[in-house]
Amino acid sequence: xxxxxxxxxxxxxxxxxxxxxxxxxxxxxxxxxxxxxxxxxxxxxxxxxxxxxxxxxxxxxxxxxxxxxxxxxxxxxxxxxxxxxxxxxxxxxxxxxxxxxxxxxxxxxxxxxxxxxxxxxxxxxxxxxxxxxxxxxxxxxxxxxxxxxxxxxxxxxxxxxxxxxxxxxxxxxxxxxxxxxxxxxxxxxxxxxxxxxxxxxxxxxxxxxxxxxxxxxxxxxxxxxxxxxxxxxxxxxxxxxxxxxxxxxxxxxxxxxxxxxxxxxxxxxxxxxxxxxxxxxxxx
Numbered sequence: 514x515x516x517x518x519x520x521x522x523x524x525x526x527x528x529x530x531x532x533x534x535x536x537x538x539x540x541x542x543x544x545x546x547x548x549x550x551x552x553x554x555x556x557x558x559x560x561x562x563x564x565x566x567x568x569x570x571x572x573x574x575x576x577x578x579x580x581x582x583x584x585x586x587x588x589x590x591x592x593x594x595x596x597x598x599x600x601x602x603x604x605x606x607x608x609x610x611x612x613x614x615x616x617x618x619x620x621x622x623x624x625x626x627x628x629x630x631x632x633x634x635x636x637x638x639x640x641x642x643x644x645x646x647x648x649x650x651x652x653x654x655x656x657x658x659x660x661x662x663x664x665x666x667x668x669x670x671x672x673x674x675x676x677x678x679x680x681x682x683x684x685x686x687x688x689x690x691x692x693x694x695x696x697x698x699x700x701x702x703x704x705x706x707x708x709x710x711x712x713x714x715x716x717x718x719x720x721x722x723x724x725x726x727x728x729x730x731x732x733x734x735x736x737x738x739x740x741x742x743x744x745x746x747x748x749x750x751x752x753x754x755x756x757x758x759x760x761x762x763x764x765x766x767x768x769x770x771x772x773x774x775x776x777x778x779x780x781x782x783x784x785x786x787x788x789x790x791x792x793x794x795x796x797x
Contacts, residue, residue, distance in 0.1 A: 515747070517567055517597075518724045519740035522732035526696040527704060529732060530567060531688045531724040532746065534560045537599060538675055539682040540748035544786060545606045549677045551586060553618045555603050556675035557653040558591045560687040563746035566597025569636075577633040582651050584625030585610065592785070598749035600785040618677065624651035630660055654687070661691070668692050668701075670708045672731070676715035684718040688731060707733035750786035757781050757790050761797050769797060 517532040538556035541547070547555060562578050569576065578591040587604025610622045626648055634642040644664035648656050654673040661667040673687035690704060711717070711731045722730070729735050761769060773779055778793045 515745055516724060517563060517744040517746055518728070519567065520725070520728045520732075521738040521740060522728070522734040523696065523700040523703065524736075525738060526693045526700050527732060527734075528691045528693060528740075529688060529728050529737075530564050531686070531728045532560055532564050533684075533686040533718055533724065534563055534746060535682055535685045535718070537563065537746055537748045538685040541601060542677075542682055544748070545602060547603070547606045548609055550610055550618045550620065550623045551603050551606050551608050552677050552682060553675040554586055554589055554620050554623050554653070555591075555601055556682065556685050557620065557673040557687070558589055559599050559601050559748070560673050560675075560685060561653065561657055561671070561689075562591040562593035562601070563597050563599050564687060564689045566593035566595060566599065566746070567744055569593075569595035569597070571595060571637060573637055575635045577631075577635070579631040579633070580624055580628065580648070580651075580653070580656070581631070582625030582628035582648055584621075584623050584628075584651060586623040589624065596749075597744070597746050598751070599746055600748060600750045602784045618675075620653060621651035624648070624653070626651050630656050632660060632664070670704060670731075672708075672711075672714045674713050674715040676719070684715045686714050686718050688714060688727065690731065703733050704731075707731050750783060750788070752783040752786060752788060754790045754792070757792060758796055761792065 515533050515536045520529050541555055542552045565576050572595055575594045580589040586608045589603045591601035593599045608623055610619050613619045628648045630646050632644040646660050646663055649659055654671045658669055658671045661669045670690040675685040676683045708731055717727050773794050781790050
């Protein structure tokens with residue numbers, strides 16, 4: 514079962530969020546009929562979104578993550594709320610690129626190394642917060658590490674992984690380590706060594722390691738403090754017919770006429786869940 518847990522390491526000076534998102538990513542794969550590399554790409558972004566969603570405090574808050582690279586997959590989007598409910602899509606779900614030399618899926622090749630990472634936080638204020646940085650690798654975890662360092666001045670270590678086989682998503686998850694202001698040089702050295710020597714997150718999940726065991730491994734600390742025992746992220750879309758009607762009603766009359774093109778009804782499809790809605794002109 515998918516789960517997210519939070520811990521403090523190094524006597525409270527290091528924060529770590531660990532997540533297993535296997536079921537969530539498999540649901541996204543089935544919803545969008547994703548190719549293996551598209552599954553790995555969207556899965557990593559959904560996992561990062563689920564982790565970041567645990568940092569939201571109010572029900573009406575949300576975060577939108579977007580990657581717009583120059584690779585063949587096109588734009589990749591994830592939206593998460595405070596539950597956290599997560600949803601997302603890729604522009605080209607059937608994308609296929611050659612495997613890396615080590616036989617692994619080439620997420621960076623699908624995303625591209627030129628482009629931008631966007632983080633849009635809607636926290637119920639007048640205007641949303643928008644952070645943007647250029648992509649560096651397209652591998653997603655490295656790009657988010659750079660984002661937190663540059664845009665939020667938060668030193669971090671991030672790992673994201675999706676393991677796909679012929680039956681779908683075998684394992685998916687990630688972790689997010691951040692330093693508290695009182696972290697010492699010894700803490701930093703300890704975390705860097707543990708992070709560098711740790712196995713990939715999917716490998717640890719394959720071994721049926723618990724999230725606490727993973728957190729202990731990547732921090733080299735066996736005396737973690739548990740902040741939250743369990744959070745269950747889900748792939749869930751909150752679309753409905755009224756939201757689509759509201760969007761069309763906000764258009765100008767010429768745009769509405771163009772949209773219906775002389776017809777009495779149109780069909781719309783939600784990009785996040787592929788649910789179809791029939792909208793009649795008289796409803797608008």
